[in-house]
Amino acid sequence: MLKDITLGQYYSTDSLMHRLDPRLKIRATIAYIILLLLDRNVVLFGMLTLIFLVAVIMSKVPVGHMVKGSRSILVVVVLCSAINIFTTPGTGGVTLLGLTATGAGLVKFGFVVWRMVLMIFMSSLLMYTTTPTELTDGLEKCFHLSGNVAMGITIAMRFLSVLSQELDRIMKAQEARGASFHKGGPVKRVKAMSKVLVPLFQNSIDRATNLGEAMDARCYTGGKGRTKLKPLVYDGKDVIGYVVLLLVIVFGVYFAIKF
């Protein structure tokens, strides 16, 4: 189950989106999310959906891969937003188990899901097309972080997959010895999980120690005097990218006010 989540894992291919400067991609993603939150109307959302589709096509990341990677999150989004159907006042339709679904509620539900889906997909597109190192370089520049913090983020992202594998193995090892994570009441399940977390933390600390040692051995001293294999340099396509971003913001804001 944990292994299915590909959210935030770099998808290796060569595309225009992959080659864009991470600073541009980070800023564009933030602007995109702000636009999504500005207003709720079909024209604005239509434009943003169009932009998303163009971005996906440009990125060469298969849509199926993206959907699969965020499936579990999408289920949660749909379930949570479904509350809107029953809680929005309006002229009612069907009453189900004492809850009244309203037309306005259904519309609101649609918009919330639409917004969340775009938000999740657009931000995961950033992760798919940017390596963790590029991403941290970008974050470092965009938010003026120190080199150490940026390195921390890189490693944390890289270790996510390692930890999920580790968790999987520990749970299997316990299941093999008769433990059960799917039976019994919530108290029993939490108790069973707690026995997984202790070795997980212990192993994480061990692995972190090993990694720290490996970094020391390769002369890491905290970012000072470090050069970069891929320094962030803007080129022509990034300038065009910024122009497009500016236009999108202008139109977005216009649509948000106008409609």
Place this chain on the structure above:
Amino acid sequence: MIKIRDLAFEYFDRDEEGNLTDMINAIRGINFDARKGEFIGVCGKNGSGKSTFARILNRLLVPIEGAVVIGGKDALDEDNILDIRKAVGMVFQNPDDQLIGSVVSEDVAFGAENLGVAQEELWERVINAVEQAGLVAYGARADGAEKYVDRRINELSGGEKQKVAIAGVLAMKPQCIVLDESTSMLDPKSRREIIKTMKVLNEKLGITIIMITHMMEELLYADTIYLLHQGKLVAKGRRESIFSKDSNLFDYGLDYPEIVKIREILLENNVIRDKSIFTVEDMVARIKKEHPYSFELDVNMPAPMAEHKRIDPVNAILVDKLTCGYGKKKVLEDISFSVGKGEYVAVVGATGTGKSTLLQHIPALLKPLSGTVYVDGIDVNDRTTDIQALRCKIGYVFQYASQQLFGKNVYEDVVFGPRNVGVSEVEAEKRAYEAIKLVGLPDDIYDMPINKLSGGQRKRVALAGVLAMKPEYLILDEPTSGLDPVGKMEMLDIIDALHREAGITIIMVTHDVEAIAQRADRLIVLDGGRLSYDGDVAMGFYKQWWDAYKRDSDTDVKTDSADGSMANIPVIMQLLIKLRLAGMPVDCVEMDVTKGVENIIKCLR
């Protein structure tokens, strides 16, 4: 290049209040010299202090006494840390714990970036390092280093990851590379490739190599061998003296390389009269020189006999057309085999072929994409099957002990399983006690916290934890990985005893071909997502070589896959095959050393 005098290092153990409880003498009185361009092997059993020694070379640890001079610089001086780490690169044991980047180029560049190398030169160094580490000349990959550096680390095999780690060190332009048991988690073929890569780096670039290992075969490549025991240097010399009869390697928890053992038997039988042979190739040349008339011009290699697949529906474990994988990605396709009660089956295949994935389907730890597994006639994937009872019956010992030890001390851990299945506390305690005894651990280990145990002890506790469930079948995933020769032997003896005396059916995944040759009575080979062989062990080994040999002779392109596949078969069979290839009409489907030598003697004229 490196000069060390009277080295001493101690570990301090403190209790919760910070009082000194124990002082472990990790290293005492070691003198060590490494000249430029030398290939040095440092061996010793688990806990002999060899890893501590490796860390001192890179100044990850600072000795309490002694003089350490590396590249003319005093290693004890704080100011020289970076210079020393730059000169002495280090490759660690676990491929997953030492790579920092998420794609190859980022990781290879990491060290050089830290040194402040300018950007244009960085790229040059990364590309060169990837080529030098043998990552692009590998196999039929023709896209070159520029393409290779964009690959994701997650997608690489264990052997490739270790090569990336080596490339990362090479990009820092070191004078010396220290390998701290860097091959111990790899399959035999990758292992051999890494060693060959190091040999090339040593010969072509003049880089000093210091290889810390307890794999005796690897030491044969070294110019000088240092033997450590209990933190002290007990022997130093060339392979001739270290592997001579009177060096008593068993006393130090070590063993002789297979080829040396074979040589001794050949010497006893007067087949050869040369004591200085350390490779299979030299042995073939020597035998040819001493017995030229035993070789004929035209001897062909026999095709392996048809494998006898034994799918028996009444058998204890029946894997039925199993296809498994993660999501849509298939790891293994259409696997069928059966294991009878009381068998001892070995499963082999390169890292990443899905051996563990396959076996985890037997106690239903994974769900198959299609097909299923029957244990004693019960479908393990049936919803009505009592999974807990099934898992009591099938013990599964995972590869890494650290991932399956959960208790705060040995007793608490071993009793975990019995408690889960709801036996009484008295019974659980009794079972735990018996299991600990069964794996040969002393009584006083009961209250020992897990983190105080050695690697070998952890593996035994992990096994005890499974045995406490009273399994009828035991699946062991690399039970000997990371153990020194004597530890390995002891572990295999325990498994043998469980098989013979307790009648437990054994299914074992291992890279240790000699262990399989000596102990297993059936071999299953996984290759390229399929079951490629199931049957007699010796024939299985031979077929692995034969398939590669066939592939080689069918293509015009010069490949050495047959030679590479030699790593997967016992040394005696390697010798027999090479003798036959050279023209001696010897029966080469043999993996027992004594019988193999008899085969050779039979052919002498």
